[in-house]
Amino acid sequence: MRNWNRLDNTQFLEYVQTLSVPAFEELTPEQQAGLVEGPGLVQEHVTLYQPTSPEQFTADPDVSWALLQGEEVRTDQGDAMESVINLASLFSRPPSGSIAAMRSEGMPALRRLRIIFPEAIETLEIRIAGRDLFGLDRSTVDALFYTYELLAQLVDRNDPHVVSASGQVDESYLLR
């Protein structure tokens, strides 16, 4: 098995960029059972709000970077930053029992993601946990955007709260 923690941020990003959601048949028997007995399969996909693509984010004039101890680090403080903080909070591994952790555990798509890509998600969570989210390096920010794209594909229309009482899909379901 790969030693995930030995990957530097750029190598980790490169790895995340290769990931795609596999068909059910391509999963291991353990993963299949984990999905069926746990959060369930995705039966009906929904279209969710896409905050931006990594490429657009990098080109955003509101986003600025500085080299700090050899790493490019976010230095802007505007709305673009809020979008990153929100993304990061999805994968920030909150302490067990906390309101944030209960929210995370109550989100079937996140549970599916952890079953399908356990090492990658755990590595991402470890890299974010305890870090100053205002100072995330560029590769980790990009990895967040790519991981969000995977996560969005694992949301099922019938997951709790994806569809509002009025019957509309909550496009910001993952980013509230």
Add this chain to the structure above:
Amino acid sequence: MDLQPSSTTPIDSGTSPHAGKHVLCVEDEHFISELYARALTKAGYIIDVESDGPQALAKAQTNNYDVILLDLMIPNIDGIEILRRLRDPAQTQQLKAKVIIITNLEQRDDVRADIEKQADGYIIKAEITPHELVGFLDNMAL
């Protein structure tokens, strides 16, 4: 954890010293508002949930609440703007409710300090359990 007042007293069951007090929970994430509602209702608080910024502001301005739990990221008017309007005498009569900011988001220190000056408490969701939230409210002077 940054909690004021001083400590959170664990509660074992049922009834809060503030049972019957009214709480407006401004939260657009339904899973979390349900968590709050379950925990606080069990302790005896009376909960009203609102997920939309302007409607939350209008409800808060009725002055019918003892506590307002205010998320920062809500649609149409964000929590910081709601807090500003609630503290503006030209827009809101003297507010009876204690306003507790409860958020997912880290803030820059200066932004957080500014929010804390206007609020009666500041809670980060990753730092508190629903049980502790009840304890936090129980320890407030309402």
